[in-house]
Amino acid sequence: MNKNTVKYLEMIQTVINRLASNSFQFKGWFITLIVAVNIFDLNQAPFNKIYVIILTTTIFLFMDVYYLYLERLYRELYNAVLLGKMRDFDMNINLFKSKRLYFKTYNSISAYPYYLVLLFILLWKLFK
Template identity: 30%
Template structure:
């Protein structure tokens, strides 16, 4: 391996920085999903309570399900990009990096399997399950 592919080379540092920023964005998007979901569900429940229409409480299930799926999607992408980061670092330490590794920034792994694992992750389902329970409690309190 040439000297240009060492840990302290600018190309290696920039490539790792790019992947780290992608991972950070996916984590921020996941967090934003939770924030927006709470905001929209709260707004729906306030309108439903104000209008006195408890049957419309179930409209709040739509954003819960949509944001749950979107949150799991971002969590899965974050995991796959962490795999890509780890693979790059492993190649760096084994001295098997090629010039092609610097021009590819793709998530690594099985997306379907990772997405399913993200749906069952402790980072997603407890939050949305509790929000779902809160909507059901609100429905009971409004009747």
């Protein structure tokens, strides 16, 4: 493997690491926002809180899964570079986009359990 390929792989790996850290940040922001929603009363009506909790959970879930999808696309690029299928320093991930990978990402076990379990706990606590 030549020096350019190694640098190219390091560059792709940097992008993958940055995208992977977004998942951790989204989960931290989600917890912070949910705590803030529970601290404020939202006009004393529990249904307003339910809507905010469900909307917040949905938005953060989709953002987290979208960044996971991008991360997987860059992993595909990384693998293509390892196999010698890509020219040096081409960061175009459009070649790897597919509906199969997109929907497979939405079925990821790394996002749904976290958000859905917290949503269930929050709604259960709200109606308790």
